[in-house]
Amino acid sequence: MRDHEDILVFTEFKDGHPLKVGLEILSKARGLADEMSGGLYAMVLTDRADGFDMLFKYGADRVYAGIDESFRYYTGAYFSRMAVSLVENIKPYAFIIGATAMGSMFAPEVAAYLKTGLAAHVIDYKIDHAGNLVQVVPSFGSRVAAEILTPHSRPQMSTVRPGTFELKENLRNGSIVHLDTSELDYIAPRVTPLGFEEVKPEGMPLEDAEVVVVGGGGIETREDWENLKELSRLLNGALGCTRPIVDKGWSDEAHMVGTSGKTIKPKVYIGIAVSGSSHHITGMKDSGLVIAINKDENAPIFDVADIRIVADYKEILPALLSMIKG
């Protein structure tokens, strides 16, 4: 172990602003960097020279910024080249990347170039007495948590899903180091971004809602689904779903809660005809009050519920709707 170990965080930017997940990772990594008496550095690839202040606000000592028109959208060849160069140059102890759509392409690619280990979707970090970073990851949905170590290669790479860590301000007087982008002129990518098409999810975003109503595989008809929509609207909440509803075509992955969907922590979660696969539970287990309605008393969702209702939702839902409507 060296006398100080630095942590590098890739903070993804969009339209001149850092995504929240990057700030969440900085907030968490600040503590780790302090424990190692090292620096906390943010790497940014962006098409605008804006928004770096936020990185200092959440604990970055230094920002390595590559600014180029070609960073507007992700192109693996460009992003990986920049990251590999920077890592080889500053040799960080750990390199952490947000598990966004872009980060999920970028992180494995960089790890393969660097021939180092990559832990996916870390939920906690510790430093063990040998000086290795202990990366705790979920497996089999969230049924199991496993510790992943990368003992013999550096950097120890990992990804973190949005919403995993709390934001914590820790203002630093940091500096900006500009990355040289000239070597990109020699790369001819065979993947060319043509543009971005915004897809506005219907209704309130799941991540922002205080109340989330989730419909599961036991919802029988489209009409029932529409009733759930009304319930969520009456409660000023959002409507989420599990995989079977997506498969039926009533909703889409942007509204799916779980491992391959969203992670939510609303004040109140209401699961209606949700069985509670471990993939779904991963995405909702940190909710405040959990209310579950299912006619199968053995449904796993009841293990993580505060209020259990063993009943047919078809009987409860009309009563609930009419009571709320008065």
Place this chain on the structure above:
Amino acid sequence: MRIACLVKPVPDPEYYNRISIDPVRGILTRAGIPVVMNPTDRHALEEAIRIKEKMGGEVVIFSMAPDDAGGILKDGLAMGADEAYLLSDRAFAGADTLATSYTLAKAIEQFGPFDIILAGNESADGSTSQVPPQVGVWLSMPSLAGIIRMEYGESFRVWCDVEEGRVEYEVTPPVVFAVKRGINTPRYIGIKGIMAAKSKKVSIIRVGDISVDLDRIGLNGSPTRAGRIVVPDIGRKGETITGSPGEIAEGIIEGLRKAGVIKEGMI
């Protein structure tokens, strides 16, 4: 078009609530949990077969798994793939995503060349999404993941799901594509497919059959090590509400009120 499709056998996700830890040996017990084709990979295979149907060529399955995974690869052949390679050897065991992607890439290289490598975006068990992009690095091919739509002709156009929208890319093969489940609806395996699969081959590939650096495969080639495994206690001490639908509805509203999400006057 020669298309390689990566397929992973996984414990059936429907049964993950039954996974427990053997308290004596500290290892996972998956006894009685059936193994199925990773659900997302079925969509990758469907897309591979559609590309073949439109543009001609062949679809070859690659999988790294124990010998008994042959049945799952047979399902893939019954869907419409032409050939399957099962990479199975003790020397491959203990591989993390880097060693797995290296081994798959070496086999793909050996039995290639391929224009397209298709894979599911993530596996149900590990859900890391790491193998497809890493296969791309070993083969010096670009990769895209999170693909929700594809158009093919002279060049490929693909749409990747990202936060708040989709990014459209134009791609010149050879390339690695990882697709999401929303991209298509996989076909049912019919009796015709099952009959056709009888004459198709699943070739078992041992370590000696491909040209690999032994320091890059299996546990030796894996930079990560698994430490302790724990089953987190996420259970809650819940209360059960019973009664008539009206009484239950009142109980729910009481809960919402206590949680502070119902303001007076709202109901």
